[in-house]
Amino acid sequence: MTIRxxxxxxxxxxxxxxxxxxxxxxxxxxxxxxxxxxxxxxRMLEALLERVGGGGEASIVATGYxxxxxxxxxxxxxxxSCHALxxxxxxxxxxxLIDVGGQDTKVIRLNSDGSVADFVMNDKCAAGTGRFLEVIxxxxxxxxxxxxxxxxxxxxxxxxSSTCTVFAESEVISMLANGQPVDSVVKGLHIxxxxxxxxxxxxxxxxxETVLLSGGVASxxxxxxxxxxxxxxxxxxxxxxQFVGALGAALLG
Amino acid sequence: xxxxxxxxxxxxxxxxxxxxxxxxxxxxxxxRRPKKEPSEWFGPPLRATYxxxxxxxxxxxxxxxxxxxxxxxxxxxxxPIELLRPFGYHVVYPENHAAMCGVQRKGVKLxxxxxxxGLSQDTCGYARCDIGSFLSGNTPAGRLPKPDILLACTNICxxxxxxxxxxxxxxxxxxxxxDTPFLSGDPDERTETYxxxxxxxxxxxxxxxxxxxxxxxxxxxxAQRSKEASELWGECLALSQAxxxxxxxxEQFLHLGPIVAMRGLPECNAYYRELRDELRERVKHGIGAxxxxxxxxxxxxxxxxxxxxxxxxxLAEVGFTIVTTTYSYGWAETAPLFDPRDPIVSAARVYxxxxxxxxxxxxxxxxxxxxxxxxxDGAILHSNHSCKPYSVGQIDLADRLAKEASxxxxxxxxxxxDMRVHSKEQAxxxxxxxxxxxGGL
Numbered sequence: 001m002t003i004r005x006x007x008x009x010x011x012x013x014x015x016x017x018x019x020x021x022x023x024x025x026x027x028x029x030x031x032x033x034x035x036x037x038x039x040x041x042x043r044m045l046e047a048l049l050e051r052v053g054g055g056g057e058a059s060i061v062a063t064g065y066x067x068x069x070x071x072x073x074x075x076x077x078x079x080x081s082c083h084a085l086x087x088x089x090x091x092x093x094x095x096x097l098i099d100v101g102g103q104d105t106k107v108i109r110l111n112s113d114g115s116v117a118d119f120v121m122n123d124k125c126a127a128g129t130g131r132f133l134e135v136i137x138x139x140x141x142x143x144x145x146x147x148x149x150x151x152x153x154x155x156x157x158x159x160x161s162s163t164c165t166v167f168a169e170s171e172v173i174s175m176l177a178n179g180q181p182v183d184s185v186v187k188g189l190h191i192x193x194x195x196x197x198x199x200x201x202x203x204x205x206x207x208x209e210t211v212l213l214s215g216g217v218a219s220x221x222x223x224x225x226x227x228x229x230x231x232x233x234x235x236x237x238x239x240x241x242q243f244v245g246a247l248g249a250a251l252l253g
Numbered sequence: 254x255x256x257x258x259x260x261x262x263x264x265x266x267x268x269x270x271x272x273x274x275x276x277x278x279x280x281x282x283x284x285r286r287p288k289k290e291p292s293e294w295f296g297p298p299l300r301a302t303y304x305x306x307x308x309x310x311x312x313x314x315x316x317x318x319x320x321x322x323x324x325x326x327x328x329x330x331x332x333p334i335e336l337l338r339p340f341g342y343h344v345v346y347p348e349n350h351a352a353m354c355g356v357q358r359k360g361v362k363l364x365x366x367x368x369x370x371g372l373s374q375d376t377c378g379y380a381r382c383d384i385g386s387f388l389s390g391n392t393p394a395g396r397l398p399k400p401d402i403l404l405a406c407t408n409i410c411x412x413x414x415x416x417x418x419x420x421x422x423x424x425x426x427x428x429x430x431x432d433t434p435f436l437s438g439d440p441d442e443r444t445e446t447y448x449x450x451x452x453x454x455x456x457x458x459x460x461x462x463x464x465x466x467x468x469x470x471x472x473x474x475x476a477q478r479s480k481e482a483s484e485l486w487g488e489c490l491a492l493s494q495a496x497x498x499x500x501x502x503x504e505q506f507l508h509l510g511p512i513v514a515m516r517g518l519p520e521c522n523a524y525y526r527e528l529r530d531e532l533r534e535r536v537k538h539g540i541g542a543x544x545x546x547x548x549x550x551x552x553x554x555x556x557x558x559x560x561x562x563x564x565x566x567x568l569a570e571v572g573f574t575i576v577t578t579t580y581s582y583g584w585a586e587t588a589p590l591f592d593p594r595d596p597i598v599s600a601a602r603v604y605x606x607x608x609x610x611x612x613x614x615x616x617x618x619x620x621x622x623x624x625x626x627x628x629x630d631g632a633i634l635h636s637n638h639s640c641k642p643y644s645v646g647q648i649d650l651a652d653r654l655a656k657e658a659s660x661x662x663x664x665x666x667x668x669x670x671d672m673r674v675h676s677k678e679q680a681x682x683x684x685x686x687x688x689x690x691x692g693g694l
Contacts, residue, residue: 080686
């Protein structure tokens with residue numbers, strides 16, 4: 001059996017996935033990103049290899065911002081190619097994949113054979129990304145697990161107009177100071193984030209039936225609900241959404 | 254008189270001597286040092302690049318002593334410079350100068366001077382760099398001569414109106430703005446007459462400032478030289494239809510210098526003849542700009558001056574090469590319209606039809622033509638924060654070009670001079686993903 005490992009060194013977390021010849025997932029691991037990227041990648045890869053019993057023999061492909069620092073990787077590929085492959089492997093249908101990562105959001109249109117037809121990424125700032133949500137939730141003192149309930153119970157949402165994460169944080173503070181309920185702010189935040197993602201994804205979403213969601217933010221059901229409402233059709237979450245890039249990288253091995 | 258001697262001396266004696274010295278130094282170095290391994294990704298460098306340095310050194314060196322010796326004009330890149338040549342003007346192109354600052358990564362520092370002075374960061378980077386350079390007295394050219402007149406033409410953008418008026422206020426010199434109405438459809442006679450009347454008036458003004466009489470025969474000769482120069486430039490570009498392409502679009506950006514700044518002068522034509530012959534020779538021997546050409550691309554918009562090297566390498570490493578650019582083609586496109594028998598009206602025709610002054614439909618057709626002529630597999634559209642008229646509409650252009658020419662297209666965010674607006678990591682990631690999408694890696 002040949003073991004193939006994909007490692008996705010992202011801006012916020014590092015993920016690794018091992019698969020067998022048929023593409024079946026054997027093991028996964030995830031850690032918050034360490035600034036000593038090379039050492040962390042090596043340690044995670046060695047631990048994963050030991051778990052799956054590859055005896056040190058495996059084909060390794062790296063993706064993500066830190067891919068160039070993964071010395072053990074035989075190949076390095078961008079997140080776009082890896083996410084496309086990973087999502088198509090799991091969902092097996094063409095459509096548009098929205099991946100909301102820590103500092104970038106990717107929108108990829110997949111052909112019927114899983115290849116990349118077109119893609120867009122966020123521009124010069126991280127306004128429409130997971131980091132946006134993290135920064136403001138920290139300010140609100142709300143945890144990730146509470147989001148779904150708070151989103152569902154809020155009515156009506158507040159409108160957050162700042163595009164910049166830092167300014168949106170100040171806007172939220174002044175809303176709280178003016179007595180707006182936290183739940184309404186939470187809902188407003190999700191709507192603002194969805195607005196940004198959909199305005200970026202707009203031209204790729206036209207005439208597409210299937211919309212998929214991956215990345216760390218996909219584990220937040222409030223985000224799935226907000227995005228579905230904005231897109232106008234149900235958004236399907238790719239199973240194990242944080243590992244889609246690493247899985248795609250593994251499949252390239 | 255002394256100033257004139259310095260000016261002529263710099264152009265005719267010091268600059269050639271400097272060039273000879275630099276050539277000798279280069280030979281000595283290559284003789285002393287062990288021969289460099291040929292690049293893994295790139296073909297041999299163009300010999301003409303050394304010559305280009307000499308030509309531009311001479312231009313900028315003599316410029317240091319131009320004011321007080323000959324009349325001096327600062328002009329926009331799309332200005333009909335032919336009008337000035339018979340009067341012996343020394344011409345400075347602030348845009349070329351700003352590009353030079355960009356290549357040397359000095360653009361941001363100079364732009365910041367202009368921002369502190371009061372210009373918005375959203376103003377064109379060339380304008381900020383140029384005004385910052387003047388305010389601080391800091392320029393890689395050593396010194397720019399003070400102008401007797403500022404000449405702007407709106408065929409490239411409306412920013413030039415405000416930019417040149419600002420310069421006129423600071424420098425306390427006259428400014429003449431030639432208005433070329435935007436062509437949403439085909440050009441008509443009224444537009445040409447309107448522009449031609451302005452050119453006639455501008456020429457009379459330039460003659461008065463220079464203290465000379467209008468010489469229409471000399472103007473005809475200049476128009477003939479410009480026509481030839483544009484044709485020669487077109488021939489140089491067309492040689493990239495060969496596979497492998499003998500030079501890249503990024504090299505074309507660097508070699509644009511003379512066609513922009515020295516149009517109408519004999520040395521401009523001599524330079525492009527030399528370049529064309531070298532490129533022909535490369536095509537004849539199958540020498541490519543990159544070693545393993547696999548995919549050929551079109552580039553739209555100005556270059557990202559400070560990233561030319563890193564982008565070239567990223568592309569070449571995986572067999573991609575830029576074979577044509579809309580920007581460099583713009584200087585060849587209108588060559589047939591120059592008419593030495595009617596230099597003023599034909600200049601109006603040529604300069605009002607600059608592609609950036611025309612509709613998106615026109616630009617799309619031009620890009621489709623380039624894609625077909627140069628056998629392009631894809632296109633990169635640089636969405637240039639500084640240059641609004643070039644960048645607005647690129648999302649539609651990218652979509653329509655992809656559909657109608659059946660190629661892959663990429664929008665790449667950047668700025669031609671302001672490194673602060675360019676997210677290098679994101680842009681390079683996007684480019685790498687674009688190249689991976691062609692398959693075969």
